[in-house]
Each structure stands twice: as C-alpha cells, then as structure tokens.
Amino acid sequence: MNQHVSWAEAGAAETRGGDVVRIVDLKRQFGGTAAVDGISLSVRKGEILGIIGRSGAGKSTLIRCLNGLERPDEGQIFVEGREITGLGERDLQPLRRRIGMIFQHFNLLSAKTVEENVALPLKIEGRSKAERLARAAELLDLVGLADKARAYPASLSGGQKQRVGIARALAARPALLLSDEATSALDPETTRSILSLLKDINQRLGLTILLITHEMEVIRTVADRVAVIDAGKIVEEGQVWSVFADPQADVTRSLLAGIRPQLPEAIAARLGKAGREAILRVDVAGEAARRPLLQELATAIPGRFRLVHGGIDHIQGEPVGTLFVGVQTTDGRVAEIIDFLNARDTRVEVLGHVSDDV
Structure with missing residues (x-):
C-alpha cells in the first residue's frame, strides 16, 4: 500500500470530527534540564490552538517533537490517529507531508522565484511541473500574491515573504499547519494582516492550525483555544475568552498584563x-x-x-x-x-x- 495515500486517506477518516494531534505525557530533556516535562495536549480538527509562553518555556522543543525533528525521551504523539514517536526517518517523510510549517524568518530560497518556492514541496514529492505550477498559482492567489509569481524573495516586503511561506506550507494540502512565531519579525500592521489571512484560511479550508507565540495579542486575535506553557509544563488551558477573563497561573497573568487594563x-x-x-x-x-x-x-x-x-x-x-x-x-x-x-x-x-x- 502506498504510504502517502494511507496517511492522507486513512488519517483523514480517523480524525473526522476528532483530534488531528494528541500528545500524551511527552518528555524531552537536554542534559539535566527538562525542556518538555510531561505535556498532554490535543489539537482538534478545524481549530486554531495557540501555545504561548516566555522564551525558554519549551514551545520550540514541543513543536520540533511534533514534526519529528526532535525525539522525545518519553510519551506519545499521535498525528491523524497514528503514533509517530517510534518512526524512522524514512517513515517520517509521509508524516511531514501532512504537516505544513511556517517560520519566523520565512526560510525562502533566495535563488528561486516566488512560484518556485511555493512549488518546492511538490517537486520533492515528484509531482509534474504542470501540476506544481497550477498549485502554486492557486495558492498565490489565495494569499494575495498572484502578481508576484516571477519575483524573487529579495524584492518582497516581510509580510509578502510570510505570505509566500504560508502558501508553500499549504502546497501539499496538509492536515495540520504549524506556525512557529510566524509574526514575531513583522510590524504590528503586517502582523494583523497575516493573522487575518491565517484565520481566513482556517475558516475557508477547515485547516487545523497550531500556533506557537509569546504574544498574547496574537492569541486574542486568532486562536480558538490557548495552552500556556511554563518550564516545560502546560499550566493553563481553555477557551481564549475564558482564560483572558480569569487567568489562574501567575505566568498567564504576567503575559496578559500588556493587553488587559491595568491600574494607572x-x-x-x-x-x-x-x-x-x-x-x-x-x-x-x-x-x-x-x-x-x-x-x-x-x-x-x-x-x-x-x-x-x-x-x-x-x-x-x-x-x-x-x-x-x-x-x-x-x-x-x-x-x-x-x-x-x-x-x-x-x-x-x-x-x-x-x-x-x-
């Protein structure tokens, strides 16, 4: 049986109405330091889950475990119903096609045009040039950059580069989009436009998004649910409005201080x-x-x-x-x-x- 088809078809059937990602008691240490310390978490189909915490809280390690770039020491990760922590590098490749990734610093290839950057995941899959270009054109239209197909990244603004990054992440029709501090390098106005685009994609495509950030304003704007991570642990989780209304953890109250009313x-x-x-x-x-x-x-x-x-x-x-x-x-x-x-x-x-x- 073709492994790519089994992930895309059977996985979609297993997650219909359920969880795209389920993490169970995940642990990852570096030396004597626990970067991820017993995290259990689910990402439901079609939702935007925001994971927020200060620098060093364990956010990046968690997301690297999710896409297979880090091996957890203990625990389980299920993606579309399949346990992935024991997979070898060859078996992880079909998984990575099901997970799109957008980065803080865009990670575009400067020597390739915008459409070539967007089509790159499909080239790696072995798709035909006609199919790659058709999909790139479709996605560039989706992110509002249809007129930039032949441009090179150096000629683009930061917001345009991130839109290209989002289009590239969607090329292989992933089940899950991971966003790792995707707006941290952008100015406030551009950040708002990128968050609006992510919300629009989520609603139009029904795409599940896991959003890593250290900014509560990002969570407030786009997420459905939020999990607060501190010292490798989830210390608070819930609907965004509920957590904002009554934060329980000290770190949550601290992160909210910049956007909630404070006594002068x-x-x-x-x-x-x-x-x-x-x-x-x-x-x-x-x-x-x-x-x-x-x-x-x-x-x-x-x-x-x-x-x-x-x-x-x-x-x-x-x-x-x-x-x-x-x-x-x-x-x-x-x-x-x-x-x-x-x-x-x-x-x-x-x-x-x-x-x-x-």
Whole structure:
C-alpha cells in the first residue's frame, strides 16, 4: 500500500470530527534540564490552538517533537490517529507531508522565484511541473500574491515573504499547519494582516492550525483555544475568552498584563493599607459583563463609589473586561459592595487604599 495515500486517506477518516494531534505525557530533556516535562495536549480538527509562553518555556522543543525533528525521551504523539514517536526517518517523510510549517524568518530560497518556492514541496514529492505550477498559482492567489509569481524573495516586503511561506506550507494540502512565531519579525500592521489571512484560511479550508507565540495579542486575535506553557509544563488551558477573563497561573497573568487594563501607575504608586477610598479590581466576563453592573450597584447600595479606570473588550464574541472602582470607606459598606459584586459572577480584589482623590 502506498504510504502517502494511507496517511492522507486513512488519517483523514480517523480524525473526522476528532483530534488531528494528541500528545500524551511527552518528555524531552537536554542534559539535566527538562525542556518538555510531561505535556498532554490535543489539537482538534478545524481549530486554531495557540501555545504561548516566555522564551525558554519549551514551545520550540514541543513543536520540533511534533514534526519529528526532535525525539522525545518519553510519551506519545499521535498525528491523524497514528503514533509517530517510534518512526524512522524514512517513515517520517509521509508524516511531514501532512504537516505544513511556517517560520519566523520565512526560510525562502533566495535563488528561486516566488512560484518556485511555493512549488518546492511538490517537486520533492515528484509531482509534474504542470501540476506544481497550477498549485502554486492557486495558492498565490489565495494569499494575495498572484502578481508576484516571477519575483524573487529579495524584492518582497516581510509580510509578502510570510505570505509566500504560508502558501508553500499549504502546497501539499496538509492536515495540520504549524506556525512557529510566524509574526514575531513583522510590524504590528503586517502582523494583523497575516493573522487575518491565517484565520481566513482556517475558516475557508477547515485547516487545523497550531500556533506557537509569546504574544498574547496574537492569541486574542486568532486562536480558538490557548495552552500556556511554563518550564516545560502546560499550566493553563481553555477557551481564549475564558482564560483572558480569569487567568489562574501567575505566568498567564504576567503575559496578559500588556493587553488587559491595568491600574494607572500614578494611582498604583499611592496605594496603601489605609485611606478613605478603597480601590477594587473587578473582573467581568460573559453575562456579568453584559449587565449594567454599576447601575445595579448604585440602586442596591446607595453610597459613594466611582469608576476609576478600566474597559470591556470582546474576545470570541464574549465580553471580557476589568473595572477599577473606588469605594468610600467612610460609609462602612465596602464589604457589602464586595459581596454584591461577587454574587453577580465577578471576581473582586481589593488592591489597596488611597487617602485623597486620584
């Protein structure tokens, strides 16, 4: 039986409605350091899963284990229902045709034209020149570069180079697209256009994408689900809006600090243990963020309180926000206000007190 056909046809049947990738208790050490330390994770068919962590957290090692460039010390990796960790180099070749890869620094061949770069995986497969060029033209049209087919990479912008990289990754019609920090070398505007392209490809082709990044803004923009990795372990996992609304791990809260509302530094610097106004942080999501929470509070508990700072964002169609509320301590109703807010599915934290207006 032709090995390539068995991966593409039988694998697609096994994953229909299920997992394209399943990782079970994966471990990989370098010397005495555990780069991947017991990770278990699934990537569902048709979803975009974001894996985020700081530099050195183990993201790159994990993705290299997935495409067979690293051998794990322990654990299992299933791709389209097949266990791959014991495969030799020859048997890994059909697997790699099922996995497309886009890179941070594009990895284009400078001596080849754009269409030749895109068609290269098909040339390696032994496809005819007519088939290669037809597929390259189709993909360049998909990524908006139909007019650049005969250009060379040196004449392209960074965003155009990454679009070529995406087209090349799709050439062999993969079941899974791996994106390793694909937007890290791009400016913010170009990053947004590339993320929009990935989301469009995901929706139009039903392509499963595993996205490695250290930027929460990337996760917020494009991912369906997020897994946070720290010191080789998955420390938090869930729907993107849910994790953003109520992060549990310290590393997640740290990664979110740049894009969630934060108490202004001028106010934070003046917080103390006592004062005539308590500053509350109120995290809201879902139904709690849709209701007129402060209006309800003012009706139920008359007294002096005010909105100091904050805002509401929408992630995956769900409202998620943080409000900083100042409550007068002289009324003696701070605990009552906190109980009222907690009863409405918010998360409330007393950050401290200030002595005068801020």
